[in-house]
Amino acid sequence: MAAVKERNQDVTEGGRGEDGSECLDGHANVVICCNNKQNGPECPINHINGQAAMRQTELAKEQEYVTRLYDRLDTLRERTQRQLKEVLATGAVGTMQNRSERDTFADMYASRLARLWAVERGLAFGRLDHVEEGRLYIGKLGLTDDEQRRLLIDWRAPVAQPFYRATPAAPMGVTRRRHLQTRGRLVVGVDDDLLDLDALTDDDRATLNGEAALLAALDERRTGRMRDIVATIQAEQDRVIRADLNGVLVVQGGPGTGKTVVALHRAAYLLYTHRERLERRGVLVLGPNLTFLRYIEQVLPSLGETDVLLSTVGELYPGVTATARERPEVAAIKGDPRMTEVIARAVRDRQKVPRKPIELRLGRVTLTLDRSMLEAARNKATRSRRPHNQARAVFVRSLLNALARQQAKKIGKGLIDDDELADLREELRTEPVVKAALNRLWPYLTPQRLLLGLYGSPERLGHAAAALSPEERALLRRDGGEWTESDVPLLDEAAELLGDIDEQVLRATALQAEEELAAARRAEEHEREAELAYAREVLELTGLSDVMEAERLAERQRGEGPYLTTAERAAADRTWAYGHVIVDEAQELSPMAWRAVMRRCPTRSMTIVGDIAQTGSTAGARSWAEVLDPYVAGRWRQERLTVNYRTPVELMAVASRVLAAIDPSLSAPTSVRESGAEPWTAPLAALPQLVKAEVGEGGKVAVVAPDALLARVGADVAAAVEGAAVVAPGAGRAAGAAALDAPVAVMTVADAKGLEFDSVIVAEPELIAAQSPRGMSDLYVALTRATRRLGIVCGKPLSGVLGEALRDVPQRP
Numbered sequence: 001m002a003a004v005k006e007r008n009q010d011v012t013e014g015g016r017g018e019d020g021s022e023c024l025d026g027h028a029n030v031v032i033c034c035n036n037k038q039n040g041p042e043c044p045i046n047h048i049n050g051q052a053a054m055r056q057t058e059l060a061k062e063q064e065y066v067t068r069l070y071d072r073l074d075t076l077r078e079r080t081q082r083q084l085k086e087v088l089a090t091g092a093v094g095t096m097q098n099r100s101e102r103d104t105f106a107d108m109y110a111s112r113l114a115r116l117w118a119v120e121r122g123l124a125f126g127r128l129d130h131v132e133e134g135r136l137y138i139g140k141l142g143l144t145d146d147e148q149r150r151l152l153i154d155w156r157a158p159v160a161q162p163f164y165r166a167t168p169a170a171p172m173g174v175t176r177r178r179h180l181q182t183r184g185r186l187v188v189g190v191d192d193d194l195l196d197l198d199a200l201t202d203d204d205r206a207t208l209n210g211e212a213a214l215l216a217a218l219d220e221r222r223t224g225r226m227r228d229i230v231a232t233i234q235a236e237q238d239r240v241i242r243a244d245l246n247g248v249l250v251v252q253g254g255p256g257t258g259k260t261v262v263a264l265h266r267a268a269y270l271l272y273t274h275r276e277r278l279e280r281r282g283v284l285v286l287g288p289n290l291t292f293l294r295y296i297e298q299v300l301p302s303l304g305e306t307d308v309l310l311s312t313v314g315e316l317y318p319g320v321t322a323t324a325r326e327r328p329e330v331a332a333i334k335g336d337p338r339m340t341e342v343i344a345r346a347v348r349d350r351q352k353v354p355r356k357p358i359e360l361r362l363g364r365v366t367l368t369l370d371r372s373m374l375e376a377a378r379n380k381a382t383r384s385r386r387p388h389n390q391a392r393a394v395f396v397r398s399l400l401n402a403l404a405r406q407q408a409k410k411i412g413k414g415l416i417d418d419d420e421l422a423d424l425r426e427e428l429r430t431e432p433v434v435k436a437a438l439n440r441l442w443p444y445l446t447p448q449r450l451l452l453g454l455y456g457s458p459e460r461l462g463h464a465a466a467a468l469s470p471e472e473r474a475l476l477r478r479d480g481g482e483w484t485e486s487d488v489p490l491l492d493e494a495a496e497l498l499g500d501i502d503e504q505v506l507r508a509t510a511l512q513a514e515e516e517l518a519a520a521r522r523a524e525e526h527e528r529e530a531e532l533a534y535a536r537e538v539l540e541l542t543g544l545s546d547v548m549e550a551e552r553l554a555e556r557q558r559g560e561g562p563y564l565t566t567a568e569r570a571a572a573d574r575t576w577a578y579g580h581v582i583v584d585e586a587q588e589l590s591p592m593a594w595r596a597v598m599r600r601c602p603t604r605s606m607t608i609v610g611d612i613a614q615t616g617s618t619a620g621a622r623s624w625a626e627v628l629d630p631y632v633a634g635r636w637r638q639e640r641l642t643v644n645y646r647t648p649v650e651l652m653a654v655a656s657r658v659l660a661a662i663d664p665s666l667s668a669p670t671s672v673r674e675s676g677a678e679p680w681t682a683p684l685a686a687l688p689q690l691v692k693a694e695v696g697e698g699g700k701v702a703v704v705a706p707d708a709l710l711a712r713v714g715a716d717v718a719a720a721v722e723g724a725a726v727v728a729p730g731a732g733r734a735a736g737a738a739a740l741d742a743p744v745a746v747m748t749v750a751d752a753k754g755l756e757f758d759s760v761i762v763a764e765p766e767l768i769a770a771q772s773p774r775g776m777s778d779l780y781v782a783l784t785r786a787t788r789r790l791g792i793v794c795g796k797p798l799s800g801v802l803g804e805a806l807r808d809v810p811q812r813p
């Protein structure tokens, strides 16, 4: 059976039918337009006028309801704001318990208020006419009136599910599904699916068209920030969003199939459905880079969810923000599972017993640490099965006992009791020569110190990394320098084996160099300023600036106050176990990164989204089984997304040929729309003029360049277009945001991952394809970033596989 589409739109919007439009949720549409022969040859003008009047009446009715919803929202905001003010006005007085209760209430009201503010745009977007439930309005959150009558249903509630899933074949009790189009608080159009054809009246047969709401959403200009899609989620996406919380779900899909946006909606859905469990343990969303995190950061708050931690793998280790990237060959080794044993050996090497005895001069007495004493102490410590820094206590105690007995003998005391032994041990513990020897034999180690010590010493590398080839070891060599994304999983691995370190002991043993402390202080200061700016923004948005100072809010966010959100506590704790973890662009993670991620999710409740064909990292995945079988063999499930909502047909035709060159068995997703703009090629020298022209067309423009040409291309574009931004590899969040807001951004493929722009120009595709073993996949990613227009510029004509794949792309006139 077929669904019937009906559209009532404000005259200013001009609602004309689009014949033959493809149905996206798996069922065919019947398209009936009053100017279409399907509606009969005669179509009297007065009938059209009558329909127009009806449409206006429909719009007016919907407007009345939507206004009522916004009135209710305003009332709730005022009420919550008042409650918050009252709680805060009580001040920091009373017992500890009173203060903590007050803070808990204050935070509850503040987050409720933030939620109420977040849903302003698109509060209500749908209506279901249901045989049993009656008329239900669907929106971003649930609203009831003071008598608890439901006014608006949260899109995640079970009763809202037919909005996304009902088809004429399985109408789920729905006779009509209505999409409401709003601009601000105004209803500007409605778009109906009539699912029960028998219920159609003549008046229902007004101007009808296909997936108007979806196509309108897809056609919108890009803003540099991802938007929510609650109003237009498609059936295959809805299945992913509402899939069971438990277990590992892989979402495999080609470019533009909505993997990211679906994963974010899934986070919102899971939080709604399993609020208690997930609020306690938190949800972590991992993305490929900081620019990407800026790109997606508004989606969850716009769905009313503000307490999800967005992070990159480079930020997973608290206290380190690694954005620098390694050369592909170095990243490949650092991500290799053999590094597990390298790190383990590096730790064991720091527990080594020297061949020769060590003499300790204590005044007139000389004590000797011989090999058997040292081996006995080391064996005791390793048998304790504690991590290195905790096992140190066992080692130290055992040696001090042995030294104390030796000392007793030397000073003429044969047998000593436990108390005397303890006294001698304490005296020895504070002796500088003893302290120095113990620190050498079993040093307190931070992961940073262990790794730098390893990279910095060919000798240590030779020993710990004996399983690697000399060339591979040479690639690991480095003296100091910045932490990179590939170092973070290794720091995490080391932290696991080293265990916690007591900061006081660390300071006392002077392991932290002065410059490390100074750098930490500078970073803290910087963080404090950023938090203050953020707090000001929040207070302005919630209208609370008069009752709560930004400094105080920032303090609470920093954790200096009594209350931290789950996401904040989780971010600061390396050993935090999340309730659910979502990994985006998951194909890029190395085996070492997966180890770090899996540690954070012992329950293995995960959503893993990605596309094996887009793997660009040399350490990335070749198949999902290869990634997951070591952790959940045979216990993970896969869903596929098959429709490309981003890249138009014309652009995808070019990208598919590159995909076929990577692997002929791979197939690209089906594009849902045409842009009418054919891709083009042009000489590299024309780039500045071409970028200017593209910017003139409006919307967001990106130039994707090979790593080696980024600076040059960036300079050319910046000279041609005012406000152009160049995303330096490893850019922080702020630089990423600036690039997303700029009219044109120049970046490498690694930074373009997951993003989209109205128009994209790919510079020197041959160099992109040649820059790493997975370069063709990088090129495929670059070619699929545009929603409208695609250009390719190169210094010389393309040859080989690429020349073949792109041979039909016409020269720009």
Ligand SMILES: Nc1ncnc2c1ncn2[C@@H]1O[C@H](COP(=O)(O)OP(=O)(O)OP(=O)(O)O)[C@@H](O)[C@H]1O
Pocket: 214, 217, 218, 226, 227, 229, 232, 233, 234, 237, 253, 254, 255, 256, 257, 258, 259, 260, 261, 262, 611, 645, 646, 753, 754, 755, 756, 784
């Ligand atoms: N149901 C939908 N309604 C409206 N827009 C949608 C829908 N599904 C996807 N989109 C839009 O399509 C675009 C691509 O989505 P998204 O970035 O999530 O795809 P992806 O599969 O992660 O892509 P890639 O792997 O190429 O990064 C986004 O602009 C998204 O908002």
